[in-house]
Amino acid sequence: MGIQLTAIHYVYLACIAGILALLIRRRDTTIICVAGIFLLGLLATGTLGGSVSGIFEAFIFATKELMGTIMIISIVVAMSRVLILTGINETMLGPLMRFIRTPSVAFWGIGLIMMVTSFFFWPSPGVALIGAVLLPVALRVGLPALGAAVAMNLFGHGIALSGDYIIQGAPKLTADAAGLSTGEVMAASVPLVAVMGVVTTVTAYWLIRRDQKRGTWRDGLVAEPGAAGVLTAGGAGSRERGRGKVPGREKEQGKGQDKGQECKEPQGRKLMQGQAHGEAKGRRRLQEDEPVPLAAPVKKTLALLIPLLFLADVAAMLRLDLQGGEATALVGGTAVLILVAVALLAHRGRGLEKTTSYLIDGFVFGFKVFGPVIPIAAFFYLGDSAFTDLFGETLPAGSHGIVNDLGAALAGSVPLNGAVGAVTLAAVGAITGLDGSGFSGISLAGSVAQLFAAATQTDAATLTALGQIAAIWVGGGTLIPWALIPAAAICGVSPFELARRNLVPVLTGLAATTLVAICLL
Numbered sequence: 001m002g003i004q005l006t007a008i009h010y011v012y013l014a015c016i017a018g019i020l021a022l023l024i025r026r027r028d029t030t031i032i033c034v035a036g037i038f039l040l041g042l043l044a045t046g047t048l049g050g051s052v053s054g055i056f057e058a059f060i061f062a063t064k065e066l067m068g069t070i071m072i073i074s075i076v077v078a079m080s081r082v083l084i085l086t087g088i089n090e091t092m093l094g095p096l097m098r099f100i101r102t103p104s105v106a107f108w109g110i111g112l113i114m115m116v117t118s119f120f121f122w123p124s125p126g127v128a129l130i131g132a133v134l135l136p137v138a139l140r141v142g143l144p145a146l147g148a149a150v151a152m153n154l155f156g157h158g159i160a161l162s163g164d165y166i167i168q169g170a171p172k173l174t175a176d177a178a179g180l181s182t183g184e185v186m187a188a189s190v191p192l193v194a195v196m197g198v199v200t201t202v203t204a205y206w207l208i209r210r211d212q213k214r215g216t217w218r219d220g221l222v223a224e225p226g227a228a229g230v231l232t233a234g235g236a237g238s239r240e241r242g243r244g245k246v247p248g249r250e251k252e253q254g255k256g257q258d259k260g261q262e263c264k265e266p267q268g269r270k271l272m273q274g275q276a277h278g279e280a281k282g283r284r285r286l287q288e289d290e291p292v293p294l295a296a297p298v299k300k301t302l303a304l305l306i307p308l309l310f311l312a313d314v315a316a317m318l319r320l321d322l323q324g325g326e327a328t329a330l331v332g333g334t335a336v337l338i339l340v341a342v343a344l345l346a347h348r349g350r351g352l353e354k355t356t357s358y359l360i361d362g363f364v365f366g367f368k369v370f371g372p373v374i375p376i377a378a379f380f381y382l383g384d385s386a387f388t389d390l391f392g393e394t395l396p397a398g399s400h401g402i403v404n405d406l407g408a409a410l411a412g413s414v415p416l417n418g419a420v421g422a423v424t425l426a427a428v429g430a431i432t433g434l435d436g437s438g439f440s441g442i443s444l445a446g447s448v449a450q451l452f453a454a455a456t457q458t459d460a461a462t463l464t465a466l467g468q469i470a471a472i473w474v475g476g477g478t479l480i481p482w483a484l485i486p487a488a489a490i491c492g493v494s495p496f497e498l499a500r501r502n503l504v505p506v507l508t509g510l511a512a513t514t515l516v517a518i519c520l521l
Contacts, residue, residue, distance in 0.1 A: 004396050005409055008043050011036070012383060012402045016434060019376065028496075030372065033379040040382055044391035054390055055378075061386050062378035066485070068325055069124060070366045072332045073489040076128045078362030079335040079342075082354075083306070086291050086346045089136060092303035103147070106138035107205055110148055111155035118160035123477065124486045126156055128331050131490030133307070144217065147208050149491035149498050153484060154204055154505070157477025159197040162469045163189060170442060170468055177446025178453075178464040188520075189465035195516045196469055200509035207504065218497060291346035291354075302342065309334050369489040372496070373481055380434060380480070406431055408448070418521040421452035422466060426514045429467040433475025442471045458521040466517045470510060478502045 015036035022029045034055055041054030083089040100106045110130065117126040131152060138148045164170040168182055175185040211217040294302075313334055317327045339358060344351035383403035387395065399405050429445045445467025453460030477483040479502055481495040488495035 030375045033375040044394040058378035074362040074366030077365045078358040079339040091299045103143040106143040111151035114152045115155040118156040119166045123156035127486040145491040146493045149487045153487040162472040163193040174446035174468045178450040184461040188461035196509045196513040199512045200505045204505040418458045422517045425467040426470045429470030430474045433471040
């Protein structure tokens with residue numbers, strides 16, 4: 001708590017303020033993030049070379065941290081495209097259409113299924129599983145892709161992850177830091193998680209419907225939702241060019257008796273014949289790239305087998321206690337095997353080449369979505385362990401990272417009473433969540449809660465739960481753009497647009513939850 005803040009801390013804080021201002025104004029943040037990394041590197045190393053190379057190294061660090069998410073999203077997108085092209089997707093989703101018939105049912109249905117799934121596993125694998133199956137259904141009944149992303153995000157990375165009642169990773173971390181049992185923190189978090197979840201999701205749904213009625217809805221699409229966009233080589237544009245005028249045709253229709261014109265006629269015919277041959281060749285290439293129509297029994301078998309394979313993944317996760325990256329790897333490996341099998345069935349002789357083509361399409365999609373996110377992630381990762389990894393031990397002795405130092409400084413600069421303690425815990429949790437993990441700062445929230453509870457004779461478990469909820473809702477994947485990537489990428493929307501869409505509901509929910517916490521102290 002007694003860490004002396006330095007120029008590094010203040011520069012980091014000023015950059016955060018600038019980034020938030022740009023996000024609110026719907027502007028890109030890449031330049032300010034690069035400038036922030038440069039200034040932090042300059043202050044830490046004192047050399048121009050160290051600060052310049054630090055920009056590149058920060059980008060590499062962020063890419064390594066995000067690579068698992070990039071891979072799972074890219075692979076699921078590639079698998080989804082081959083399923084859509086072959087019509088297996090239609091067969092697989094047919095039964096769900098009977099139950100999801102309106103945008104409202106789609107929003108709440110996708111959200112609740114995502115929440116239940118995320119209670120048992122981390123939300124990122126859940127997004128891949130649920131988005132690939134339910135997103136096309138939601139789009140058909142009129143729920144926008146961004147609305148589906150909001151539902152998956154708030155219910156999964158918000159409600160389920162902030163409570164974490166099954167895996168119990170979050171309550172254990174905060175409880176240990178606060179000197180409490182995990183059960184105490186979990187029990188105290190139930191009403192707070194419920195209030196936060198209800199207020200946030202209801203507010204989000206109301207805003208979606210309001211903006212749609214007003215005609216002010218922004219889709220925020222960066223690609224076809226659910227990986228539905230099929231890249232076709234030499235598509236309509238090529239065929240339209242084939243219909244263009246042939247050089248010399250107008251003159252051919254002019255003075256037909258002119259001897260020069262008679263010489264041009266064979267040339268025009270040759271040109272037309274060559275162009276027709278090119279069009280025929282292009283059509284053959286398109287036909288070769290298109291999948292062979294699968295028989296109805298084969299489609300039905302695959303439509304049944306694919307969900308069963310993912311259910312087998314779920315069973316294996318439970319049986320083998322797989323979480324986080326291990327669970328994501330299992331889902332990703334299954335998706336690759338499905339992609340290979342379906343591509344070989346659908347493309348026969350060109351199955352080898354088309355498998356690679358689908359993977360390329362998936363990776364193009366993944367890096368297109370992640371491209372704007374890497375610079376901002378690179379900056380915010382410097383708030384935690386990345387700073388020491390890149391620039392060495394240049395922070396004051398006893399520092400726990402820039403973000404945690406700022407949170408501790410805030411906690412130590414406010415008067416001590418129950419109401420102020422609750423507001424401070426919410427603010428500390430939110431600040432420590434700015435690094436995008438949600439978990440890195442919840443231990444700090446637990447220790448700050450212990451201090452406030454001892455000084456004000458209030459309920460430490462309630463304060464601890466409040467700090468946990470604020471940290472995870474902000475950093476775990478509802479407001480920080482790169483933490484939003486799984487849901488945003490599966491739905492083909494901008495993570496920045498999703499963050500803006502979540503901002504008002506999450507802040508409203510945090511305000512309501514803080515008020516409830518004050519009443520419970």
